[in-house]
Amino acid sequence: MQVGKKKKPYDEINITPMLDLAYVLLIIFIIMTTAAVQGIKVNVPKASSSVSLAKPTTKAITVDSSGAVYLDTFPVSLDELESQLRSFKQVTPDFPVVIKGDRVAQFGRIAEVLDICGRVGITQLGIVTERTKA
Template identity: 70%
Template structure:
């Protein structure tokens, strides 16, 4: 370390105090940002469970490996499926339906169910698949 004479100017700048200030400002901004994101606590009202506001429950049509058709968990024939879905559509015209077809089921069974849903004019339709795990 050099000894500085009294009348000579400094030729190096000590940046340690500036870095300390920058770190303190950074910490203040982080704390203030997380504090403002939390928002204001309010007591929210409870929603009523009236059937007019309730979203219709999804119906699941499952086609097993042997070709057996299930509505939710109850075994049905294709004619019974059509009758039950017509009744449900009369009560709730826009209810969603998902089709779960076994990977080894004959393709024509799935097509029959899709044609049935098309005849009944059920537009909210989904096909359930399994996520491919790598």
């Protein structure tokens, strides 16, 4: 037995568990951000060219195939739509609105939405279409 041998201090840090934790957190972050993409799925009609009105203040109004109306993925009635658009108009007078109507939606419902936008005084209005394959 060696009498005078001293123990060396443990001066190395094992970083493997920290790297495992970092990788798990990275994977969770990637999964959560891809799962957070929101929207209502509709079949939009095709057009020869599309112009994007994507701005941070753009409001999206969606009319699905059953005639339900959504404002930024939240279901609303036509009266609620008008009141919310009026409140947005007071905050930002020149905000754009994009209407996404399902291809099989009744045109009367889309016309009602367009009429509401006209009554509120929205001047920047767009309709979402799908590009045709050239």
